[in-house]
Amino acid sequence: MSKLLTKNIYRSLLIISFLVLNGLILYGLSNVWTFLNTGADRASILNTPLQSVEAYLPKTVWTSIENPGRPIEKQTLSKLQKDYLNAWYVKNIAYNSNNLYGIKDYYTDSARVNLYKTINFNKKNNIKIEATTLAHQPKLEFYSADGQLVVFTDENVEEYQRLYKDNLITYEDTHKATYKVMMLLEDGFWRIRHMVKQPPTPKENIQKITPFATVKNKTIIVNKQPFTIKGINYYPQETPWDMFGKKFDTTIIDNDFKLINSSGLNTIRIFIQYEDFGKANVKEDKLKKVRKTLDLAQKHNLKVIVTLFDFYGDYSVQDWTLNHRHAEKIVTTFKDHEAILAWDIKNEPDLDFNTRGKENVLSWLKYMIKEIRKFDNNHLVTIGWYSTKAAVNLTESVDIVSYHYYLKNFENDFDKLQKEIPNKPLVLQEFGVSSYKGLWNPFGNSEKDQAHYHKKMQAIFKEKNIAYMSWTLYDFDKIPTSVVGSLPWRKNKQKHFGFIDKKGKKKASYLYISSQ
């Protein structure tokens, strides 16, 4: 009996090992087969030209292309502009890394020596430069008959430079200068042959201003009336952090705005995501959706604070010109829209101080504000600081100082801030409390606690006449990972900040959405 059993065990072991061995061989062969069938994309055989990536886009406007040499062709002009800006770009990169890469392509033999000498000097003395140019206004002076040589005057180039000596910032500033530039066409590249810096060309700058809102002392004035912001941060319930995506629906927004207006509020805050809107080349369809939203806000008598650069976090000087083109497109598109109260440059930039460097973030903000004011002087500008401590930065650049507050000592911190910034309107741009109490946070606040919190806050606002914008109208079903990360206790908390729950029922806190 046991002999038979042993025999059967051996037999089955043998069969199983045979099957396993075969399986392994098949697996190995299939892996070899897969490996041999993967590789370069077949389209690469065609050797189609590489799409060049736009890396440097300072505002460039040819003020004149009239010249005594010969008329310039559109194609040549665009190639010339591209190569000229590339010359600046490779120069900026070279001075940043003290590496000669790329200079040969855009500077002739005799001109590149000038760069090499400085790069060697800077390398020896441990100097590093972060630089960019913000605006160019070239004026064509001469284009030769054989199409091989151009001379132009680049008027009032705005240069930003930050120099590091032994890794410490030693100099940071902008200046304007005019350059006389001569370029030669060599090997298909327009290369700089001569460049002579000159004092800036005096020019009158006339900009028509019809401000929709102004700031006087500490008050915002709209239509000649003092305006106190009583607002809310707004995302539609279905599409948090993706308001202008595929599910964009004007009927939902229309209803929501009606509700917001009827609950006694006068302002909303919306967000424009940098990447989602197409970075330097802003997508037109997104702008159309923003316009529809703004029109609806206007219809319901709501003012809008538009937060730009949401989910952006680079701030490097090399990235500036791309960011500026993004802002330019959006700001110029809506510069005449009455519904907008203010441009909020960036949401909670102080949270990036540690990872990106405080200086980087602050100069990014400072020059972004300058750039936005170049294109739009009709609307106010603010920055949505996360903490009251950070809000003291750049007060001279903004019209309104905005800060967020999720801590427990509001009155105290507010008084302190008011003392530090006595001359600008202050807006509590985000505040609120989550009513999440569950598996991931058993000791959290209940809906009742939330209501109590808002009641208390509203009392303070009324007493001290504080401008506020609460977070947020709705409880959300899904929170994108990019907002608070993927940890469940964070996500679940973020889902329950609303005044209206997931089923559309008004929560107890709704009574205190405004002081009405």
Place this chain on the structure above:
Amino acid sequence: MKLKLYHILFPFLLIVILSVTSYIPKKTELKIDLITKKTAYTATQTIELKFTSNQTEKIYLYCNNSYSSTILTPEIKNDSISFTVPNHFTKKTGLLKWSLTVSSKNVLNGEIIITPSNSKTHVEAYFGPRSILAGGKDLSMLVVVPSDSYDNPVKEGTKVFINHQFLSTIKTDIIPTENLIAWKNIFSYKPSGRILVNALCNNSSSKELTTIVYPNNPVNFKIEAQRDHDFADGNQVSYFITSTIKDQYNNIISDGTLVEFNIKNKQNILLKTYSTTINGVAKAKMLHPDHEETWKVNAVVPGMAESNTVQLKYKQVLKDFDIEFTNKNRTINVGILTSFMDQPVADGFIVKLNLYKNDSLIETKIKTSYEGMTAFKLSKDFYESGVYNLIIESGGITKEFLNTKLDE
């Protein structure tokens, strides 16, 4: 007693210590002045910026010129500090901006203008296009970029002498520099040839540069035909020769210009032949026809010029020829084909046989003559016995043999 003394001394000590310590952190106000007042230099002059300062810590000078920026460290002597601008900055003309920074704050700013040095001038010249057309409408442009010995463009308004030579003319124009350059359009003259140019600035000369003035577009011309006889013998060659083709300024057009000859025959069929010019003359060839023919010949330089039309007549050479059937009509001997002096036609004269059966063409056989003779062989393997119609053509003569019986 001792204890009491301590008690009295202690408050005093405390006051002394406090007053001393309160003195130490008191900040002296920063006071920096520029001593160097000069703001205009010529290239390579030493630039030393001197300041008086009551502080010498963390002071740097930012420097920026046409091409680059840098940070300079000071030399400190007592209460004066000085910065020597490195010579790769002093050599370059234009605006030199500087900023004195103390603890990363800009304290003083200034500007210096550096003008080109009076050292030896280097003259760079660009000339193009390098080939133009005669006549005075086309031009080459000379762009002159004079620079000093440190590769800085010379001062605006510096005089540049632009010379050009053509045949016996030598001309000089004086052009002041503007926007870094001086330039001049050199127009072609009526004759073709070569224009030489150079430019002089501050007694330095550029290289000699040249542009070739090519003849302009050809104007209409004449052609004539040459042939050894006017017989259509299919053997001799007729020549078509153009007159000397010239442009409107009487320049002989460039060698190698392609001339296209179009020949129209009696049936309005176009024959073409080509030739390129040498010294303005193009010579093309065409084989004589083998039958009576009239040709109308004209020549064109495509898109530019054309010639008159020449008419040529060719006389028939073949009057008649014999045909002999042998081998049960399966071998057909043609000939002798005789030419205009009764000599046998030149070898290679074409003879055509069209073979019909039941009124439909079965085959066309083409043979060429040898010593005036040729033969067609109709093999029984291909052509079964029966009744055929045979038509034989040669030199414009057609002979028909209806209902010819081919046997086994």
